[in-house]
Each structure stands twice: as C-alpha cells, then as structure tokens.
Amino acid sequence: MIVTYTLADFAEARNALEAEGRRRVVFVATMGALHEGHRSLIRSAHRRGDAVVISVFVNPLQFGPGEDYARYPRPLSDDLDVCDAEGVDLVLVPTVAELYPAGRQVSVSAGTMGSVLEGASRPGHFDGVLTIVLKLLHLVRPQVALFGQKDAQQVACVQRMVTDLNLDVEVVSEPTVREADGLALSSRNIFLTPAERAMACSLAAALEKAATADTVAAARIAADEVLDRVQFEPAFELDYAVMVNPTTFAEIPDDHTGPALFVVAAKVGTTRLIDNMPLHLAAVISESVELTA
Incomplete structure (x- = not known):
C-alpha cells in the first residue's frame, strides 16, 4: 500500500x-x-x-x-x-x-x-x-x-x-451497513452515550416499520408510531421524517406509487444523525361492493 x-x-x-x-x-x-x-x-x-x-x-x-x-x-x-x-x-x-x-x-x-x-x-x-x-x-x-x-x-x-x-x-x-441494534454505521456514533444510542435506534426502527407499508399514508403512520415514543425526550430533536423521490429528493404526494425513499434526521444529544430506507409504494385500490337483494 x-x-x-x-x-x-x-x-x-x-x-x-x-x-x-x-x-x-x-x-x-x-x-x-x-x-x-x-x-x-x-x-x-x-x-x-x-x-x-x-x-x-x-x-x-x-x-x-x-x-x-x-x-x-x-x-x-x-x-x-x-x-x-x-x-x-x-x-x-x-x-x-x-x-x-x-x-x-x-x-x-x-x-x-x-x-x-x-x-x-x-x-x-x-x-x-x-x-x-x-x-x-x-x-x-x-x-x-x-x-x-x-x-x-x-x-x-x-x-x-x-x-x-x-x-x-x-x-x-x-447498501447501508448497520450495527446489531439497527443503528446505521457512522463515524459520529462514538459521541452517543448509551441512553442517547437507545434513542438514536428509534430512527432505524421507524424506517423498518415504514418499509412494511405499501402506501404513503401507511408508511407515515408506521413511522410516527415509533417516533412518537421519543419525540418528547429532551435529548432527542427530530429534524425531518419525510418520503421523497429517490432521484430528485422532492417530497412525494399522497398518491405516489413506485419507488420512494423515507429519509430521517435528528439531533441526539450533541450528535446529528441521518438515515433512510428505500420503499416501494403500491397503488391504493378502491373496491366497491354491490349489494343485491
């Protein structure tokens, strides 16, 4: 070398x-x-x-x-x-x-x-x-x-x-490489205290939940369920948690279908962390039921 x-x-x-x-x-x-x-x-x-x-x-x-x-x-x-x-x-x-x-x-x-x-x-x-x-x-x-x-x-x-x-x-x-607890590997992770690290893992957990959804609304709800648990922690300051077009990074509309990217950022203690998760969103199918006598 x-x-x-x-x-x-x-x-x-x-x-x-x-x-x-x-x-x-x-x-x-x-x-x-x-x-x-x-x-x-x-x-x-x-x-x-x-x-x-x-x-x-x-x-x-x-x-x-x-x-x-x-x-x-x-x-x-x-x-x-x-x-x-x-x-x-x-x-x-x-x-x-x-x-x-x-x-x-x-x-x-x-x-x-x-x-x-x-x-x-x-x-x-x-x-x-x-x-x-x-x-x-x-x-x-x-x-x-x-x-x-x-x-x-x-x-x-x-x-x-x-x-x-x-x-x-x-x-x-x-692909992103993650630690055993799901936290995305970052050179800044060394600045996290054990308590801050536990809060930081909520970012990855929120993304994992969102990845199980197939619509914009469902993905947002899934992520919010996780982030709501830490958003009032004094050491946790959420900057954004949004779904975007993976090419342009413009926020996607509610009726978006196809590839998307859920991106999150937060300050945990004194450390700023970012993470993301690719999603594939399906079309919302509206079914009508015809009742017959």
Missing part, C-alpha cells in the same frame, strides 16, 4: 498504477474514522476493479458554523491500518492547503436538490461536498466511485453533478 500526503506524490503513484496496466480504478472518498461501512465499500471496490484508491480528508467546506469540524474524529494511524488490512492500493491524505489554495473563489453549486432536507438544515453543505468530490474525481481519475446509501441525498447530488457536468465516472451507491 502506498500512502501519499501531497498531490505531486499522489499523481506519480496514480500514474504508476496505470503504467502497470491497472486501468480500472475504483475510488472511495472518506473523511476517515473508518468503520465496517467503509470496509464494505473497500471490499466492493476490489470486486469492481483492479486498483482501489482511498482518500482520507475531513473537508472543512461541508461543515457549517457551530458544527463538529474541530471535534470530528481523525484516527489516521488506525485508518491506515484498516486500509492496509483491506488491501487498498493507494491512499491520499492531503492537507487543507493542498486541496484549497489561498484565494480560492470557485466552488460547485448543488442547485435545488442541495437546498432541501439536509441542505436546508445545513446551508451550503452539499456545495462543499460537491466541490471536494469534483476535485477528488479530477485528481484520482477513477472509472468507478463508491458511496454509501446512508448518505442518500449526497449520493443523489453527486450523481446529478456527474450527469450535468458530463463526468466520465460511474457512481455506485452501496
């Missing part, structure tokens, strides 16, 4: 992969604090290509004022051990100064999709995400880029950017 800390060294190592004939590069962008969800992405990357490239970079552009940029976990030595154990070929660990030169002015706008839900709660978040993803795609030049489904709105924004800017890369969303 080669670990690079400058863009010049990374470019040399990336070119060496191509010179070796390893031309199908699969890329996983991370902010470090690697967990089993990241391991799952790396394993999928090995199945999809002949070279695996990982970036470890806590991106300041996607954190707003008062968010947890300063305290975001940065266990780099552990992260590199994970990459080595999983057979990663090349790791990029750049500094902020390397990726964002002094006087930087240009960034990417996530548009309408980036202004709702997470974008509304965290203004500018997806602009920061797309700016760093575009930079990394330009530097890494992968054929495939893998992202976790837990960050579904992020994945949708990246896919939209790839389409709109005619980028030559396949963006693949991999």
Whole structure:
C-alpha cells in the first residue's frame, strides 16, 4: 500500500498504477474514522476493479458554523491500518492547503436538490461536498466511485453533478451497513452515550416499520408510531421524517406509487444523525361492493 500526503506524490503513484496496466480504478472518498461501512465499500471496490484508491480528508467546506469540524474524529494511524488490512492500493491524505489554495473563489453549486432536507438544515453543505468530490474525481481519475446509501441525498447530488457536468465516472451507491441494534454505521456514533444510542435506534426502527407499508399514508403512520415514543425526550430533536423521490429528493404526494425513499434526521444529544430506507409504494385500490337483494 502506498500512502501519499501531497498531490505531486499522489499523481506519480496514480500514474504508476496505470503504467502497470491497472486501468480500472475504483475510488472511495472518506473523511476517515473508518468503520465496517467503509470496509464494505473497500471490499466492493476490489470486486469492481483492479486498483482501489482511498482518500482520507475531513473537508472543512461541508461543515457549517457551530458544527463538529474541530471535534470530528481523525484516527489516521488506525485508518491506515484498516486500509492496509483491506488491501487498498493507494491512499491520499492531503492537507487543507493542498486541496484549497489561498484565494480560492470557485466552488460547485448543488442547485435545488442541495437546498432541501439536509441542505436546508445545513446551508451550503452539499456545495462543499460537491466541490471536494469534483476535485477528488479530477485528481484520482477513477472509472468507478463508491458511496454509501446512508448518505442518500449526497449520493443523489453527486450523481446529478456527474450527469450535468458530463463526468466520465460511474457512481455506485452501496447498501447501508448497520450495527446489531439497527443503528446505521457512522463515524459520529462514538459521541452517543448509551441512553442517547437507545434513542438514536428509534430512527432505524421507524424506517423498518415504514418499509412494511405499501402506501404513503401507511408508511407515515408506521413511522410516527415509533417516533412518537421519543419525540418528547429532551435529548432527542427530530429534524425531518419525510418520503421523497429517490432521484430528485422532492417530497412525494399522497398518491405516489413506485419507488420512494423515507429519509430521517435528528439531533441526539450533541450528535446529528441521518438515515433512510428505500420503499416501494403500491397503488391504493378502491373496491366497491354491490349489494343485491
């Protein structure tokens, strides 16, 4: 495994992969604090290509004022051990100064999709995400880029950017990896106390209940039955729990049928968590009964 800390060294190592004939590069962008969800992405990357490239970079552009940029976990030595154990070929660990030169002015706008839900709660978040993803795609030049489904709105924004800017890369969303209690794996889970973790699990439980429904109304009722149990807890602050079109992230109408995505977000203690669950909603069938004498 080669670990690079400058863009010049990374470019040399990336070119060496191509010179070796390893031309199908699969890329996983991370902010470090690697967990089993990241391991799952790396394993999928090995199945999809002949070279695996990982970036470890806590991106300041996607954190707003008062968010947890300063305290975001940065266990780099552990992260590199994970990459080595999983057979990663090349790791990029750049500094902020390397990726964002002094006087930087240009960034990417996530548009309408980036202004709702997470974008509304965290203004500018997806602009920061797309700016760093575009930079990394330009530097890494992968054929495939893998992202976790837990960050579904992020994945949708990246896919939209790839389409709109005619980028030559396949963006693949991999299933969310969950812990034994159902909580979606996240680097931020370490901040939860045992009591907060129990409350946080209500997000996944609500989604699981909603997934058993086949109409918009039934899914909402099922989710509310779970969330109502924790919504008045002082440490639990629900931001949103809505059903959206999985491609546009526009909220779906009550008569929607077909694929949908139930997305939730909440602040539990000092930790913001997000989760989602794909749904398939059926048409509501109205039957009339004719009574005969």
